[in-house]
Amino acid sequence: xxxxxxxxxxxxxxxxxxxxxxxxxxxxxxxxxxxxxxxxxxxxxxxxxxxxxxxxxxxxxxxxxxxxxxxxxxxxxxxxxxxxxxxxxxxxxxxxxxxxxxxxxxxxxxxxxxxxxxxxxxxxxxxxxxxxxxxxxxxx
DNA sequence: GCCAACGTTGGC
DNA sequence: GCCAACGTTGGC
Numbered sequence: 001x002x003x004x005x006x007x008x009x010x011x012x013x014x015x016x017x018x019x020x021x022x023x024x025x026x027x028x029x030x031x032x033x034x035x036x037x038x039x040x041x042x043x044x045x046x047x048x049x050x051x052x053x054x055x056x057x058x059x060x061x062x063x064x065x066x067x068x069x070x071x072x073x074x075x076x077x078x079x080x081x082x083x084x085x086x087x088x089x090x091x092x093x094x095x096x097x098x099x100x101x102x103x104x105x106x107x108x109x110x111x112x113x114x115x116x117x118x119x120x121x122x123x124x125x126x127x128x129x130x131x132x133x134x135x136x137x138x139x140x
Numbered sequence: 141g142c143c144a145a146c147g148t149t150g151g152c
Numbered sequence: 153g154c155c156a157a158c159g160t161t162g163g164c
Contacts, residue, residue, distance in 0.1 A: 009162090033147075054162060098163080117146060117161050 025087030
């Protein structure tokens with residue numbers, strides 16, 4: 001299993017919006033960036049990810065599970081753009097802020113720190129464990 | 141609201 | 153195929 005990070009502006013699509021979809025989940029649509037799309041093409045059903053709020057909050061607020069592999073993005077006719085479906089899994093008891101991530105040993109190399117603009121990012125197993133722990137989430 | 145970083149576009 | 157110009161994103 002691989003790990004990822006999905007970034008969203010809460011004013012556009014928030015963790016509450018995602019949770020409201022329940023187990024049915026929702027398309028992670030609207031991505032118009034090749035790197036981010038390529039990440040989604042690599043995802044498999046059952047992969048896990050962090051849900052990150054950018055802009056106002058700047059924190060990891062929950063975890064999600066990939067429930068459908070890459071398929072055409074329904075919000076465009078442009079065949080270049082694909083997306084996966086994800087569902088909310090766990091709400092983080094403690095939101096993990098960007099500030100914390102930047103100052104926690106072992107997380108210096110996170111894509112979130114290195115290339116903050118990429119909206120869908122890979123997360124290493126080590127990073128996954130550290131951030132889960134900071135979020136107050138149990139080990140898998 | 142500003143600005144740096146980055147990706148994309150289009151002219152040559 | 154290069155590179156300048158432009159648009160977008162996101163942290164501050």
